[in-house]
Amino acid sequence: DTGVSQDPRHKITKRGxxxxxxxDPISEHNRLYWYRQTLGQGPEFLTYFQNEAQLxxxxxxxxxxxxxxxxxxxxxxxxxxxxxGDSAMYLCASTPxxxxxxxxxxxxxxxx
Amino acid sequence: xxxxxxxxxxxxxxxxxxxxxxxxYTNSMFDYFLWYKKYPAEGPxxxxxxxxxxxKNEDGRFTVFLNKSAKHLSLHIVPSQPGxxxxxxxxxxxxxxxxxxxxxxxxxxxx
Numbered sequence: 001d002t003g004v005s006q007d008p009r010h011k012i013t014k015r016g017x018x019x020x021x022x023x024d025p026i027s028e029h030n031r032l033y034w035y036r037q038t039l040g041q042g043p044e045f046l047t048y049f050q051n052e053a054q055l056x057x058x059x060x061x062x063x064x065x066x067x068x069x070x071x072x073x074x075x076x077x078x079x080x081x082x083x084x085g086d087s088a089m090y091l092c093a094s095t096p097x098x099x100x101x102x103x104x105x106x107x108x109x110x111x112x
Numbered sequence: 113x114x115x116x117x118x119x120x121x122x123x124x125x126x127x128x129x130x131x132x133x134x135x136x137y138t139n140s141m142f143d144y145f146l147w148y149k150k151y152p153a154e155g156p157x158x159x160x161x162x163x164x165x166x167x168k169n170e171d172g173r174f175t176v177f178l179n180k181s182a183k184h185l186s187l188h189i190v191p192s193q194p195g196x197x198x199x200x201x202x203x204x205x206x207x208x209x210x211x212x213x214x215x216x217x218x219x220x221x222x223x
Contacts, residue, residue: 035211
């Protein structure tokens with residue numbers, strides 16, 4: 001399977017803990033995007049990378065959030081000091097040439 | 113401000129009939145428009161896209177129409193099948209190709 005892979009699929013954490021999610025894009029895709037989806041809403045853009053460079057960040061991405069894409073391959077999204085409002089589905093997508101995005105299955109975060 | 117709007121949260125159609133899902137947008141600078149289908153606990157699956165320079169794109173049972181003057185696009189599915197039941201998201205791509213999604217329309221195709 002050469003799709004976009006996200007790990008873990010589900011994460012339950014206590015408020016105040018740090019969490020990290022991983023996304024492995026399709027190998028030849030140089031653009032990688034992170035989105036967040038809450039119940040009843042469409043996905044909202046968080047940030048994107050072209051190769052290893054983080055080119056844009058949404059204002060939704062507070063200073064508790066950080067994303068990296070070392071060597072332009074996999075990416076990680078870390079949330080520090082989680083809050084209940086961080087509970088959502090975190091989606092990763094990649095593309096070689098827009099607009100042909102492929103999404104992963106997402107990581108569902110529950111903060112209790 | 114919501115740049116992409118799907119005003120119908122749900123739609124129910126009979127199997128074999130046409131499903132029409134609608135989407136409105138506010139930013140005339142969007143380059144591409146896309147439709148995604150989503151099942152629970154899965155990521156969105158790409159269905160069909162249309163460039164802002166076109167007014168129609170067809171792929172099998174799926175056709176997307178773009179009316180730039182009205183800032184409106186629609187997805188037609190014909191004939192509708194029970195397996196089409198899912199949430200459908202309209203999305204617009206801006207100059208950096210990030211997607212701005214609508215809030216989705218839940219389609220139910222009744223056998």
